Amino acid sequence: MNDGALVRTLRAFEAFLQIELTRKRALGVIFLLFLLPRSGLLFLAVMFFAASLLPKDVQSRRIGMYLSLPFTRTGIFLCSYGFGLLAILLGALISGTLAVDADWPVKLVAMLIFFTAYFSISLIGAASGRDTLTLPVMALFVETTAGAALGAGHPFRAFSVFYQEEPLYAGLVALLLLGAAYGHYLITGRRL
Amino acid sequence: MSLIVEKVSKRFGEQVGLHDVSFITGPGEIVVILGPNGSGKTTLMRTVSGELPPSAGYIRIDGGPVSRFRRSAVASSGDQRSVFTGFTARDYHRVWKLLYPRFDDTLFLRFADQFAWDLSRRIDFAPMGMRSLFLTLGALACRPQLLLIDEPFQHITPQESDILCDILRSFTDEHRSTVLLASTELYEPESLIDRFVILKNGKLLYTARLDEARRTHRIVSGAGDEANFLTIGPIIAEWLVFTEEDIGRPPTMRELVIGYLNGAAD
Numbered sequence: 041m042n043d044g045a046l047v048r049t050l051r052a053f054e055a056f057l058q059i060e061l062t063r064k065r066a067l068g069v070i071f072l073l074f075l076l077p078r079s080g081l082l083f084l085a086v087m088f089f090a091a092s093l094l095p096k097d098v099q100s101r102r103i104g105m106y107l108s109l110p111f112t113r114t115g116i117f118l119c120s121y122g123f124g125l126l127a128i129l130l131g132a133l134i135s136g137t138l139a140v141d142a143d144w145p146v147k148l149v150a151m152l153i154f155f156t157a158y159f160s161i162s163l164i165g166a167a168s169g170r171d172t173l174t175l176p177v178m179a180l181f182v183e184t185t186a187g188a189a190l191g192a193g194h195p196f197r198a199f200s201v202f203y204q205e206e207p208l209y210a211g212l213v214a215l216l217l218l219g220a221a222y223g224h225y226l227i228t229g230r231r232l
Numbered sequence: 233m234s235l236i237v238e239k240v241s242k243r244f245g246e247q248v249g250l251h252d253v254s255f256i257t258g259p260g261e262i263v264v265i266l267g268p269n270g271s272g273k274t275t276l277m278r279t280v281s282g283e284l285p286p287s288a289g290y291i292r293i294d295g296g297p298v299s300r301f302r303r304s305a306v307a308s309s310g311d312q313r314s315v316f317t318g319f320t321a322r323d324y325h326r327v328w329k330l331l332y333p334r335f336d337d338t339l340f341l342r343f344a345d346q347f348a349w350d351l352s353r354r355i356d357f358a359p360m361g362m363r364s365l366f367l368t369l370g371a372l373a374c375r376p377q378l379l380l381i382d383e384p385f386q387h388i389t390p391q392e393s394d395i396l397c398d399i400l401r402s403f404t405d406e407h408r409s410t411v412l413l414a415s416t417e418l419y420e421p422e423s424l425i426d427r428f429v430i431l432k433n434g435k436l437l438y439t440a441r442l443d444e445a446r447r448t449h450r451i452v453s454g455a456g457d458e459a460n461f462l463t464i465g466p467i468i469a470e471w472l473v474f475t476e477e478d479i480g481r482p483p484t485m486r487e488l489v490i491g492y493l494n495g496a497a498d
Contacts, residue, residue: 051331052330052331062323065318104314105314105315107283109327109331110332112303
């Protein structure tokens, strides 16, 4: 990427952030929950946050407003996902700085994996014409109950993006979901 | 900037959005895409902007494919005048400046002054006419090579319409940019239009430069078989016909559109 292209990309990301932060001021409230230590409430907050990004715009068919600006579908996907990663990173850094959570690097990795997976699940639901929360809530319910029933040490919990007993495997699952969501969003999104 | 649309079709599953649409435009032209609701105008605009890839056919901008044409060289005011929630005019100004390297700040501020826009006002709460004008002129201040606008003359006053015509004409003359306007009810004054495209049910009914269309069409009172012309369609008690003979009278833009749409219905 040459300097001109890098500057254009950064300016586009800045414009995207400005649009998102103006349109979705309520995200500020969810952001405060990122300061919580690792808990069920934190996972829920991240899930709601993920669903309120690109999946929400796909579901409400507001994506055309971005496309009327010089954003491509891929650009919107990357900006929205990048915005989510940035918010989680900031939340973890602030909670570490304020000494709310001494174990913040572990929390950061866990949240990034969980966010990636649930951003993807919510986007798959929205791009399929459903709402942004039904599929993630169902997935979380299945994941937590199955993980609890199977018990610690079961391979399911190694791959689970909620339990993350093996963060590397859980991370791979999250990335696979992200790839699937991107493909689905590109193919079905062209009809919106 | 030149635009070539060649045999473009767009399907959404079983539904046909566009079928075999072809037309060309030259630099500095103002082209009106006309047709009733559901005729494919918005699909055509979205395809030309690169937002939707065609299912068949191709689009060339300055000889190259749309995908290679820089998105920041295309500006559009989307359909239905949708705006970002909570955005003030100043927020839009800031975003346009970030996204369009050629954004003309002086021109934008001149428009703001001319139309007395309060830049701190939320655009989603503004009256439809102001919103429409703001989005059209904002897109124009981005100084795109291709400007796509949907119904820019709808909802605005006759005085604003006159000013907008002057602005659009000087913009195309000065920058040799191409303007594509989508219109359902033909609000545009004839003096503004260089070329037009009539669509119905996703199909192209007719396209030509307006001066050429007026030279090759006539309005006559009867469409008899013996006459040396091709009947296009009825217009109340008269007929739009295709001929180069000096009969009847030349049609207006509106009569051309109605004649073709009525003829297609038959």
